[in-house]
Every structure is written in structure tokens, then in C-alpha cells.
Amino acid sequence: MMRRVVVSKIWTWGARAATMVLMLGTVGLALRPLEAPAWAAQVRQQPSLQWRSVEGAMGQGLTLGLLGGFRALAADLLWLRANAGWERCDIAGTSAALALVAAVDSRPIGFWLNGARMIGYDMPFWRIEAAGGEATLPTAVVCHVTEAQARAAIAHLEKAFVHHPDHPLLHIEIANLLLQKLDDLPGATEHYRLAAQQPTAPYYAARIYAELLRQQGRERAAYDWLVALHPTLPPERENPYAMADTVLARIRELEEKLALAPASRYQPRRE
């Protein structure tokens, strides 16, 4: 009798649970055409959390933070961990923390830029010091380490383009690495051009692009670029960052160098 009651109860509960699963499964299936495109569009615009990358490194606090929606705060705390590794000159710890930060929150551009600076400018110094210092190592080894880290930093920044397509600051950072660590002037020039063409680019990107053109002996191209740029700049008294007067002074310098006839010289509307 007792057994029959237990079996009956289990059967009732089982049937009830199965009915619920069946109904919710049907609803889930029916809502699939609504969910799938919404999820795909959302992932395109906002990268989903890379759980597989972070699950091994998470404590309870971080899990709670991520599930609770404090993604920005969790990433900031991980950034502190990366900085703690940076203070100890710990290449493995800093690299792991940087990867975690990118996996938890890839949206802030500052993480990518500063992470690349650690990889490209600081880590080669640590590696060289750990191997005995620049004075004791052959120049080829020092160059190899410097180049390898610069390329690693550029690779780190290129990953960011997935989340921030054509962000001018990423192009500028790559250009600086190419210029300062890899002596690649044409490559740096191209990245400054790409940066300067973005509407959100800082004003200095366009000025540096012209300067790099000039350094390569392409004065005419630099002049044409600055002449096209100057009318788009706000007056210096309105926005000193735009440095419209400096741009005009460089135009005048290039006109002298190119020996342009007075009639064909640039005449600004606001002069």
C-alpha cells in the first residue's frame, strides 16, 4: 500500500515535471526565430562574456560580479591585478591578467592601449634585464626581444579591432609601435592616415601624418594634406587642441620648401 502511494506520487511529480519541460520546450522552440537573430545582433554589437577564457581564474566574488552585471567593475579589478603583476615585472602574471581583462570586458579602449604598452614597451625591458641586462647581451638578442614584444603588442591591438573597428587610437598606438620599436616609417604613416580619416580621431593624428610624409621626402603630399585639413579646423581660440595656427605655419614652411609661386599659395578664409 505504502509502495503504491510512493510510486503514485513519483509518477504524478514526474508527469508534472515532464509536462512543464514539454511546454517550456515548445515555447523555447516557438521563440527561437525571435531569440536567434536578437542574440546574433547583440553579440555582433556587444561581445558576450568569454566564460571559457575566464572560468579557471574566477573566484566567487568575480563570478557574482559578472552574473550580477558588474562587468565593468570586475574588469577594473582584474586590471588592478594586471598592474600588480606589472609592478613585480611578472611577464606571465601580467599577460594572463591582460588576457582575462580582455575576456571579461573588451569594450573599454583603455585596457587595450595600456595592455599593448605593457607588452610592447615594458616587457622587452624585463626580459632583457632577466637575461643579464642590455650591456651584457649581444645587440642581435636585444633587437630580437624588442621586435618580438612589439609584434606581440601589435597582435594584441589587432584583436581589439574586432570590438572597435577602425578606432583611431588603436591605429595611432600601432603606428607608434611601428615607428619607435620596428623603425617602420611607411607602416606607421599608413596607420596615422587611417587614424586621421576617422571622425573621432584626435586632431594631432592628422598633423603627425603630415609630418611623417614630410620625413619621407613627400613634401607635396604633406602640403596637399595640410591644405585640405586647415579649413576643417576650428580657430585656435575656440579649441586650442586643433592648433589651426600651427598647421598654417607648417603650410607656410612647406610652401617655402616647395618654392611655390605666391599666386598658387594657400589663402585661408580666416587669415
Place this chain on the structure above:
Amino acid sequence: MNEAQSVPLRFSCRRVGVLAGHAFLEAVRQRVFQFTTLLTAVLVVGSLGLRELDFGGAELKFIADFGQGALVLFGSVLTIVTTVQLLGGELENRTVLPVLARPVRRSEFICGKFLGAWAVVLVFCAVVTALLLAALWVRELSVLAGPTEAPVLHGGGAPYVGVLVGGALQAVKFGLLTAMVLLVGSYAQSNLFAQSASFLLLAICHLQYLARDAWQTGHGWLERLGGGLIGLVFPNFQLFGGEYLMAGADGATLALAGRVAAYGAVYTAAFLALAVWSFRQREI
């Protein structure tokens, strides 16, 4: 059997309204509502001072993210605890008996509890979103004053529309969570079990997309079957995140938010129907 008993009781929206009103007043008086609202408000206002902790992003975005995080975390806690207390408290204290002894259908009782609990969460969402908008406005005044380094700033000003639509999506999600908690509470024998199971459900729903991934790319048939089952049965709470709205709310993103809201509404109706059905089977 007299004539009155033989006539089946019809579903009454008026009775649902009365029950919802009582549930709302009861929930508002609970300390959990006052505590979570106060704590979230302090966190949102405090995010103005926490900006020193922002290392990677634009300051206004950090404040918006932090405020949304507080809304999501404490809103979830408020939804689960309030709903469990509203339903489980009545069941444990047996105060449900005099209510159901009156001409009240069980479906009206559950719908009343749902509307009452959701109304409390809606008030919470409105208060927190309004505070967040005010905090963003205060910071925007000082951040965007003066000349800028670029002709067009990345991210521009504060994401007011994004915060507003994000708050609305969270309100829809909390409605769905309320219905899910009612389903758990309709068969749970204790409040502790109902709360634990509800928090577990919340975690599962936030990680549902991983089950979907396992369904599509899993290695073994067991992984694919399990992933598919979880992916179909549980709603995807990550859809309601709305972080993409912070980058700017154009027509496409608002249409996306509308789709997500419709998704949440259908799931809410399904969970509510199951809660009613389950509660009708329950022996009280």
C-alpha cells in the same frame, strides 16, 4: 449543492487588482524593498566617487555600467526575495486559506501576487533608473565642459536613451523572473528551498547561451542533448543585458530591444500559466 456553488466562478480582473494591491502594499512594507532600494541608490550616487576606479573606459559609460550592474544585481535579489515572501509567507502562515475560502480562483490569486510583486520591482527600476539618469546628467555637465581633443568624441555624451531602454528591459526581465519564482513557489514546501532554487534558476538563465553553444558545437550526443534541452526550456537572460544600448540607441538597436521585450513577455506568460496550473494541483 446550492445554485451559487454550481455556477463556476469566472476569472475577474477586479479581484486580481484587489489581490495585486494588497500584495504591493505588503511588499513595499517589507524591509528587503527598503533596504535594496536604499543600497542601490547609494551605489548609484556613490559611482560618482568610484570613477577613480575606472581604468579603461569613458567615465560616463563607467557610471552607466555601474548603475546598470547595481540595478541587475539588487533587482534580481529584490524580485526573488519579495516574490518568495509574498507567496511562501501566505502558504507557511496559512493565511492563504481564508483568502481561497472566499470566491477567489487560484489563478486570480497567482496573477494578483504576480502583479503585486512586479509592481514593486517596477517602482525599484523606475527609482534606480531616474537616479542613474540624474547622476549621468550631473557628471556630463562637468566632463563635457571646455574644448575637446577630437572633433567628435568617442561615445559622445551620456547614454540617456540607452539607460532608459536598458532599465525597461530589466523591468521586463524581472517580470519574467517573478513568474519563474511563482512557479517554483507553487510547489515548494519551504521558503528556503524556493529562494535557493530561484537563485539557481537565475544563474542558469544567465548562462543559458553556453547551453545553446553546447547544443550547436558540443562533442558528444549527451552534451548536445543536455545543452539543447536547457537551451530550449530556460530563457536567455543575457539578452536583456542591454549593454549594446550604451554605445548609442538608433532605430536598429531599439527594434532589437523591442524583440527582446516581446521574447520576455511570451516567456512570462508561459511561466505564469505553468505557475497557475501547478498551484491548482497543490494541496493546501
